[in-house]
Every structure is written in structure tokens, then in C-alpha cells.
Amino acid sequence: MAIHVEMKSRPLTARYSLITAVLAWCALVVVSGLYMTLPMGSVLEVAFHATSAEVVWTNSAFSLTYALGFLVFGPLSDRYGRWPVMLSGLFALGVLSLLSGSAPNLSALIAFRSVQGLVSATFAPVVMAYIAEMFPENRRITAMGFVSSGFLLSAVVGQLFSSAVSAKLGWNEVFYVHGALALVTAVLFGRWVPKGEMRRSAAGMISIYKQIPDLLAQGSLVRCFLISATILLSLVGMYTLFEHDLTKAPFELTASRLMQVRAAGFAGMILSPFAGRLAAKFGIVRVLQSGLALAAAGLGLVGFSSNLPVLVVLSIVYIAGISLIIPTLISLIGILAGDKRGMAVTLYSLILFIGASAGPLITVYLLKAGGSFVAFETLAALLILAFCLSLFIRTPANSRNTQGRHD
Numbered sequence: 001m002a003i004h005v006e007m008k009s010r011p012l013t014a015r016y017s018l019i020t021a022v023l024a025w026c027a028l029v030v031v032s033g034l035y036m037t038l039p040m041g042s043v044l045e046v047a048f049h050a051t052s053a054e055v056v057w058t059n060s061a062f063s064l065t066y067a068l069g070f071l072v073f074g075p076l077s078d079r080y081g082r083w084p085v086m087l088s089g090l091f092a093l094g095v096l097s098l099l100s101g102s103a104p105n106l107s108a109l110i111a112f113r114s115v116q117g118l119v120s121a122t123f124a125p126v127v128m129a130y131i132a133e134m135f136p137e138n139r140r141i142t143a144m145g146f147v148s149s150g151f152l153l154s155a156v157v158g159q160l161f162s163s164a165v166s167a168k169l170g171w172n173e174v175f176y177v178h179g180a181l182a183l184v185t186a187v188l189f190g191r192w193v194p195k196g197e198m199r200r201s202a203a204g205m206i207s208i209y210k211q212i213p214d215l216l217a218q219g220s221l222v223r224c225f226l227i228s229a230t231i232l233l234s235l236v237g238m239y240t241l242f243e244h245d246l247t248k249a250p251f252e253l254t255a256s257r258l259m260q261v262r263a264a265g266f267a268g269m270i271l272s273p274f275a276g277r278l279a280a281k282f283g284i285v286r287v288l289q290s291g292l293a294l295a296a297a298g299l300g301l302v303g304f305s306s307n308l309p310v311l312v313v314l315s316i317v318y319i320a321g322i323s324l325i326i327p328t329l330i331s332l333i334g335i336l337a338g339d340k341r342g343m344a345v346t347l348y349s350l351i352l353f354i355g356a357s358a359g360p361l362i363t364v365y366l367l368k369a370g371g372s373f374v375a376f377e378t379l380a381a382l383l384i385l386a387f388c389l390s391l392f393i394r395t396p397a398n399s400r401n402t403q404g405r406h407d
Contacts, residue, residue, distance in 0.1 A: 020143045020146050023193065024146040031154035033116060036174060038158075044106070058106075058113050070346050072121070074088070089119050092122075105291065129342045139276065145326075152323065195329035220336055221337060224333050224393065226391055238299060238302070240359065242258070250306070254314060261308075275327040285332070299314075300376065304342055319332070
């Protein structure tokens with residue numbers, strides 16, 4: 001279903017940078033919630049007299065409903081608009097974080113986390129469709145790059161935030177502070193992010209889901225979806241391997257040192273905001289291919305090194321590649337999908353987080369089957385396969401900032 005956007009260009013143009021900054025902050029606050037309970041396992045075990053197998057559901061429940069929510073809120077935003085869906089989700093996230101902090105038992109906390117994950121899905125796929133519609137093409141990839149940086153940073157920031165607050169104040173306060181931040185963020189979003197003037201057709205939700213066969217009939221889009229499956233799969237896989245290898249001899253890193261290694265890798269995200277300029281100069285497909293090549297090289301070389309500084313540098317190289325892949329891939333999907341971009345970005349987000357869920361399972365299997373070297377090289381091989389798929393992506397001949405074969 002097409003959504004036609006009309007906006008007053010002059011006031012909006014002057015505020016592009018501010019809007020991008022607010023959206024990136026929203027991304028950081030929303031997705032940090034996904035990672036907050038990871039460092040609090042032992043704290044929650046003591047607080048609720050629970051086992052680690054029970055406590056892990058505080059994260060798994062969030063992840064599951066978060067992924068499933070993409071199928072709901074992407075089409076919902078097609079029908080009712082991007083802005084109201086994101087705003088209502090931010091307010092709901094704040095309220096549910098506050099409720100999570102007051103949970104009387106583990107079952108209640110898991111229940112609140114489940115709904116929290118669901119409402120968090122109002123932002124991730126929807127904001128990319130919003131940028132694709134509200135930003136001109138020459139600013140689009142840059143905006144997506146900053147927002148993608150917020151998503152990537154949240155993996156570290158969420159854990160650092162919850163570790164620091166729970167150590168100083170307690171686990172309840174982690175959710176209270178996050179809830180307050182989410183509510184303030186909702187106010188900032190409502191104040192500074194323009195709604196735009198949208199004319200939506202009267203088509204129902206079912207008609208939106210009927211777009212899926214049309215999207216899957218486009219070979220280049222399918223290749224983009226397959227590439228998206230490798231992104232978080234390899235990212236989560238790499239850090240799962242770091243957790244396994246760096247806590248043992250010869251490294252034997254403490255938890256705080258391991259967190260520093262994780263955080264250092266995100267220095268590679270410095271390239272993400274420049275993805276738009278690079279795409280304008282070299283073509284969006286070429287930038288995507290460069291990102292895939294960089295990520296595959298960084299991850300593949302990690303398997304050959306036993307030197308900690310070298311491992312850290314290679315992880316930065318890998319993240320630099322990922323920081324180029326994500327904004328260019330999302331923008332490319334929007335170009336290829338046309339007026340079906342809402343559902344296309346929803347499918348992208350769903351596949352992305354299916355990859356994230358599969359990452360630890362695949363990595364653990366590879367560790368048992370062949371060890372760390374085999375695991376690193378297999379993950380790198382998946383990125384090489386993704387690079388090969390990118391060679392066959394065709395872009396519309398009338399689209400700017402594209403490079404490659406045209407339909």
C-alpha cells in the first residue's frame with residue numbers, strides 16, 4: 001500500500017540534523033532495553049531465588065516478542081502512519097519499564113519484559129521506513145547510518161548502563177531509570193520529529209500482508225534479505241566466541257576487561273554516518289559490497305590471531321564493515337521495494353533478528369564440532385557468500401546513488 005508524503009521542505013530541511021540526532025537517540029534508548037538484563041543474571045537469581053535457566057527468560061521473552069512485533073507494527077504503520085506508531089511505542093516502553101522495576105516476582109518481570117519487547121518493535125523497522133519517506137535521497141543513507149549506529153551502540157551501552165546502575169542502586173532502579181529516559185525521549189520525539197502530512201489508502205491490514213509475495217518475487221530484494229540474515233548472526237557469533245575464548249588461557253580476561261574489548265569494537269561504527277556520502281560518490285551497491293568484504297576480512301583474520309591487541313583491531317575492522325552494510329542495505333531495500341518499503345523493511349528487520357537469535361546456537365554448534373578457528377572461518381564464509389549475492393543485485397535505472405546492473 002502506498003503512502004504519499006507531503007511536507008513543507010524549508011522548515012524540515014533546516015532541521016534534518018536535529019531530527020537525525022533525536023531518532024538516533026531514540027534508537028539507542030529503545031534497543032538498549034533488549035540487552036539490559038544480560039549482565040544482571042546473577043543479581044536477578046539472588047533477588048528472585050531463581051535458577052539461571054529461569055532468569056534467562058527475562059531476555060529471551062523480550063527478544064521473541066520483539067522479533068514477532070515487526071510483523072505487526074510495520075504494516076500497522078503503513079495503515080495508520082509512522083509517527084503515531086513510534087510515539088505511542090516510546091510512551092508504552094517507558095510505562096512498561098517502570099512496571100518491570102516494580103515486578104513482585106520473576107514471572108511478573110518476564111511478563112512485563114514480553115510486552116516491553118513487543119512495544120519496542122514499534123520503532124526499529126518503522127523508523128527506517130519513516131526516514132525513507134521523509135528524507136531526500138541525498139540525506140537518507142546518512143540519517144540511516146546515524147540511526148543504525150544507535151542500534152549497534154545499544155548492544156554495549158545497554159549492558160554498561162545496567163551493570164553500573166544495578167551495582168550502585170539495584171536491579172529495580174535499572175528499569176526505573178530506563179523508564180524515565182524512555183518517557184523523556186517520547187517527549188523529545190513528539191516535540192522535534194515532524195509528523196508530516198500523509199494520505200493513506202483505505203486498504204486493510206490483510207492487503208498489506210499480501211505485498212509479501214510481490215516482494216519475494218523480486219530477485220534483488222530476496223538477495224538483500226539473505227544478506228541481512230548474516231549481519232547480526234555474525235555479530236552475535238563473534239562476541240559469543242570472544243566470551244568463550246577470551247575468558248580462558250592464554251587471555252583469561254575478567255568480566256570488566258571483556259566488556260572493554262566489546263566496547264572497543266564499536267569504534268568501527270565511525271564509518272556509519274559517512275555511508276551516505278560514500279554511496280553518493282561510489283554507488284550504494286559498491287558501498288554495500290565494500291562493507292561485506294571488510295567485515296568478512298576482519299572476522300576471517302580473527303581466527304588466525306592469538307594476540308589480544310590484534311584481535312581488538314580486527315574486531316574494529318569487522319564492525320566498520322557492518323557499519324557500512326546496515327544503512328546501505330536498508331536504503332537499498334527501500335529503493336527496490338518502492339511503495340512497499342514498509343513491509344520490505346519489516347521483513348528485513350525480522351530476518352535480521354532471526355539471524356541474531358540463530359547466532360549463538362550456530363556458534364556453539366561450530367565450537368563443539370571444530371573449535372574456535374572453524375567457527376570464526378564459517379562465520380566469515382557466510383559473509384563471503386553474502387558478498388557473492390551482492391554481485392547479482394540489480395537496481396532501478398532511475399534511482400540516484402545506485403551502482404550496478406539495472407533492470
